[in-house]
Amino acid sequence: MSKIMIWVGQFDSEADFEKYMDQSAFRQWWKEYDEDNKKMRCQFCKELGVMDYDEDFLIMKFTSDGLTGLLNLIPANTKKINQSMADKNIAMANAVICYNCREDISPKKAENTTTMTYLGTFEFELSPEGVQGSNVGLKYIIWIGTTDKNQEEFMEYFNQDEYLKELRAYEDGQTKKRPNPEHRCQFCKDLNIKFYYPEFLRIHFFDSITPPAKMITNLINDPQIPEKWIDDDCIENNITKANCAFCYIPNGFRDKKKDQKIYILKEENKGLLGIPKKHVDALSDYNGLIYLSSYKLE
Structure with missing residues (x-):
């Protein structure tokens, strides 16, 4: 955290x-x-x-x-x-x-x-204990699966230190050279974003056998998201076991100037109405895990 x-x-x-x-x-x-x-x-x-x-x-x-x-x-x-x-x-x-x-x-x-x-x-706690309010409107993007990588190897997927160093140097006027997009972390490349906000990224590794839907429910930690939605998506994607899951909240700031617009388009949803022009196609592999779904209560 x-x-x-x-x-x-x-x-x-x-x-x-x-x-x-x-x-x-x-x-x-x-x-x-x-x-x-x-x-x-x-x-x-x-x-x-x-x-x-x-x-x-x-x-x-x-x-x-x-x-x-x-x-x-x-x-x-x-x-x-x-x-x-x-x-x-x-x-x-x-x-x-x-x-x-x-x-x-x-x-x-x-x-x-x-x-x-x-x-x-x-x-940093997105929903700290004692704070009144609702998480309605937050978007939870979920990935889940089984990885044989250890935690250090797995976290390299999210290592954006090099890109952020170049970005700070450019924004501070230390250099006129824009940061190299190839130096973004692989997670950002997969989502086609410049960088991610670490406070809105949640990653859980599980040592014991846990039902996938329960695993994701604990990861999101938002009782307003029905567990049935998650369970149905796990069944639809044939996910019966997993040892790792991660979640990203692109609109965690609730600020239009800072919030990121990320829409991942699955193959089965192509051609449907309401798909944003700015989107990325779902990949089959995100650091060994799959994209499950995005959850948002309006």
């Missing part, structure tokens, strides 16, 4: 919060002059002591529902967040920033903010 850094703060309005995070002036300067400009940085970056942040790996939320409403927006264990706030004597907050721990902001720099308070590093 991915780890995220979390900051909370109190702003007079959502517009003030957005201004605090707005790095459009810095980006425009880079576009025109191809160099850093410390004065053009957003206030968040100035306080941290960094040039900029990567929007692709940041979540920012604002609420007018007070501290309780804010807790409902934070994708981490609610009890741990509450305890951290209590330890730091935080009684009011209406804005939160979450940032992937691997994206160039050190824990030492994270504590430099003065407008917002750094709570620490937490495990």
Whole structure:
């Protein structure tokens, strides 16, 4: 599971919060002059002591529902967040920033903010215990099967370190060379996407014999998805045993700017109405597993 850094703060309005995070002036300067400009940085970056942040790996939320409403927006264990706030004597907050721990902001720099308070590093949880709300609208793309690879070998399929390094260098202006699409991980190549968000990828290996439908139900961990849907798909695809399954949630941010549109078209569904123009044909092999189905409650 991915780890995220979390900051909370109190702003007079959502517009003030957005201004605090707005790095459009810095980006425009880079576009025109191809160099850093410390004065053009957003206030968040100035306080941290960094040039900029990567929007692709940041979540920012604002609420007018007070501290309780804010807790409902934070994708981490609610009890741990509450305890951290209590330890730091935080009684009011209406804005939160979450940032992937691997994206160039050190824990030492994270504590430099003065407008917002750094709570620490937490495990990313899409549906943390204690958070009110619904997963309706989330799309779960499922793969399942039997693999003879060990866990380290299996995870190489998802290794996107080289591509992300090139992407960061390009976006930070360190190079004008775009990242090489051939350096994407094989998972991204198979889905025809540039990169995936690790916080929305779930992978389970199973040592004991478990019915495939039950395996996937545990993987999704969303009681709103009927197990019968999954069971019917397993039967239709003749899946009677498996030792591995993984799931990707391309719209986990619930943000049109960040969410990815992924549609995998199976052979038997070709010719049906409602198929998006942007789609990829289903492959027979995804790291030794098969594509089962996608589940989404509207």
